[in-house]
Amino acid sequence: MDTKELTKKYIMNTYGRFDLTLVKGEDCFLYDENGKKYLDFASGIAVNNLGYGNKAVEDAVISQVKKLIHTSNYFYTEPQAKLAEKLCVNSFADKVFFCNSGAESVEGAIKLARIYAGKFSKRGYKVIAMQNSFHGRTFGALSATGQDKYHSGFEPLLNGFEHVKFNDLESIEKLIKGENGKDYCAVILEPVQGEGGVNISDKEYLKALRNLTAQNDISLIFDEVQAGLGRTGKLFAYMHYGVEPDIMTLAKPLAGGLPIGAVLANEKTAKAFEPGNHATTFGGGPLVTAAAAAFFDEITKEGFLDEVVNTGEYVNEALNGLKSKFSGLIKDVRSIGLISAIEFYSIKSKDIAVKLIDEGFLTTTVQDTVLRLTPPLIIKKNHVDLLMDAIVKILEGYK
Ligand SMILES: Cc1ncc(COP(=O)(O)O)c(C=O)c1O
Numbered sequence: 001m002d003t004k005e006l007t008k009k010y011i012m013n014t015y016g017r018f019d020l021t022l023v024k025g026e027d028c029f030l031y032d033e034n035g036k037k038y039l040d041f042a043s044g045i046a047v048n049n050l051g052y053g054n055k056a057v058e059d060a061v062i063s064q065v066k067k068l069i070h071t072s073n074y075f076y077t078e079p080q081a082k083l084a085e086k087l088c089v090n091s092f093a094d095k096v097f098f099c100n101s102g103a104e105s106v107e108g109a110i111k112l113a114r115i116y117a118g119k120f121s122k123r124g125y126k127v128i129a130m131q132n133s134f135h136g137r138t139f140g141a142l143s144a145t146g147q148d149k150y151h152s153g154f155e156p157l158l159n160g161f162e163h164v165k166f167n168d169l170e171s172i173e174k175l176i177k178g179e180n181g182k183d184y185c186a187v188i189l190e191p192v193q194g195e196g197g198v199n200i201s202d203k204e205y206l207k208a209l210r211n212l213t214a215q216n217d218i219s220l221i222f223d224e225v226q227a228g229l230g231r232t233g234k235l236f237a238y239m240h241y242g243v244e245p246d247i248m249t250l251a252k253p254l255a256g257g258l259p260i261g262a263v264l265a266n267e268k269t270a271k272a273f274e275p276g277n278h279a280t281t282f283g284g285g286p287l288v289t290a291a292a293a294a295f296f297d298e299i300t301k302e303g304f305l306d307e308v309v310n311t312g313e314y315v316n317e318a319l320n321g322l323k324s325k326f327s328g329l330i331k332d333v334r335s336i337g338l339i340s341a342i343e344f345y346s347i348k349s350k351d352i353a354v355k356l357i358d359e360g361f362l363t364t365t366v367q368d369t370v371l372r373l374t375p376p377l378i379i380k381k382n383h384v385d386l387l388m389d390a391i392v393k394i395l396e397g398y399k
Pocket residue numbers: 101102103104106134135136137190194195223224225226227251252
C-alpha cells in the first residue's frame with residue numbers, strides 16, 4: 001500500500017487532507033513524492049517560520065540529540081533555563097511554564113488564571129472569551145473556543161466560559177460590571193484571530209480592555225500561539241498595541257517545527273503556581289528547548305523583523321491590488337506582517353487552495369470563504385509575485 005492508502009486504513013479519520021504527500025523541504029519550498037516543487041504559503045499552519053533547513057536550528061537539534069533528549073522536570077536542564085531567560089528578557093513576562101502544544105498552553109493559562117483568582121483576587125472561576133476565536137481541541141481550550149463547529153458532538157463543554165463579540169469592549173464591561181461581575185477571573189483573546197479569519201483587534205479596544213481588567217484584578221490572557229514570535233512583524237503581536245497581558249500563550253513556531261508550548265506570565269500572576277499545581281512529562285525537554293533557543297536567536301537577529309515588516313507591506317499592497325482587480329469576487333483582504341487573509345464573497349476557499357496546489361503553491365483555509373497566507377517569515381518579494389500571478393490566473397476563471 002502507498003502512503004495515502006496506509007493513512008486511510010490506519011489513521012483515524014479526523015483530517016480533511018489535500019491529495020498530496022510531502023517528502024522534503026528546502027528554504028521556502030516543499031517537494032512531493034514525485035519531485036514536484038511547491039512554494040509554501042502555509043508553513044505547516046504557521047509553524048515553519050524559518051522555512052525548511054535552517055542551519056542554526058538543525059545544528060542545535062543535532063548537537064542536543066547527541067547529548068540528552070529527555071530527562072523530566074525532576075531535574076534542571078540548561079536548554080530549558082536558557083530559553084526561559086530569552087523569552088522573559090524579550091517580553092513582558094517574568095516566568096514561563098513549558099508544555100507541548102498550543103492547546104496545552106491554553107489549558108495552562110486558564111489553570112493559572114483560576115488559581116490566581118482563588119488565591120489572590122478572590123474572584124470566581126469564569127472566563128470571558130471571544131466569538132470566532134480558536135484556542136485548541138482539548139476540553140478547556142475547546143470550551144474557550146468561540147466557534148460552534150468545533151463544539152458539535154462534544155457537549156457538554158466545560159462550565160464557565162462566556163463568549164462575547166470580538167473588538168467590542170461594551171459586551172465585556174457589561175459582564176464585569178454586572179451583578180455577577182465577581183464571577184469572572186480572566187479574559188482570553190487572540191490579539192490577531194488566526195483561525196477565525198485573520199481578524200485584527202483595534203488598538204483602543206485592547207488598551208481599554210487592559211485598563212478594565214487591571215482595575216478589576218482580572219487576568220488578561222493573550223493567546224499568541226499563531227500570531228506570536230515574529231508572524232505579525234513584531235516579536236509578539238501585543239507589541240503593536242502598547243499593552244501587556246498578564247499571561248501569554250505560545251506554541252507553533254517556537255521550536256522551529258518541533259512540538260512545544262509555553263505559558264508566559266508576569267510575577268504577580270505566576271506566583272500563584274506552586275509545586276504540584278501543574279505539570280507535564282515532556283514539557284520543556286532539552287531537545288525542543290535547544291531548538292527553540294536557536295529559533296529565537298534567529299528571529300531576534302538585527303534586521304530580521306524589519307524584513308518581515310517590509311515583505312508584509314508588499315503582501316498587503318499586492319492583496320489590495322488583487323481586491324481592486326477582482327472587486328466582484330473578493331469581499332475583503334486583511335493583513336498584518338506575514339499573516340493575511342483573502343475573503344471571497346462566495347467562492348469556497350478550499351477550491352482556490354486546491355487549484356493553487358495544481359499551480360505549485362500551498363496555502364490554508366480558515367473559514368469557508370477565507371484563504372489564509374502564512375508563509376515562512378523568510379519569504380521574498382519575488383515569491384509573493386509568483387503567488388499573486390497564480391491567484392490572478394485562477395480568479396480570471398471565475399469572472
Ligand atoms: C491561537 C491558537 N491557539 C491555540 C491553538 C492550538 O494549538 P495546537 O494545535 O498546537 O494545540 C491554535 C492552533 O491553530 C491557535 O491558532
